[in-house]
Amino acid sequence: MVSTYVPSELRGKGIAADLVxxxxxxxxxxxxxxxxxxxxxxxxxxxxxxxxxxVSE
Incomplete structure (x- = not known):
C-alpha cells in the first residue's frame, strides 16, 4: 500500500481508517x-x- 489521501476538508472523520x-x-x-x-x-x-x-515479510 503506497499511499492514502483524504482531501483536507474531509480529514478527521475516520475516512482514511475506513479506507485502509x-x-x-x-x-x-x-x-x-x-x-x-x-x-x-x-x-x-x-x-x-x-x-x-x-504484512509481507
Missing part, C-alpha cells in the same frame, strides 16, 4: 499480503495488530 480497513479486509478475503510503505498504513497496523498477518 476496507483495503486490508479485501486483501485478507483474497488471501493476499501487503507491503505497507505509506506512513499512515504503518501507523494503522501498529494500532491494529490483528491485521499484521497480512
Amino acid at each position: 480497513r476496507t483495503a486490508l479486509n479485501k486483501a485478507r478475503s483474497l488471501n493476499k499480503k501487503i507491503i505497507p510503505s505509506c506512513s499512515y498504513v504503518v501507523t494503522f497496523l501498529n494500532r491494529h495488530p490483528d491485521y499484521n498477518d497480512l
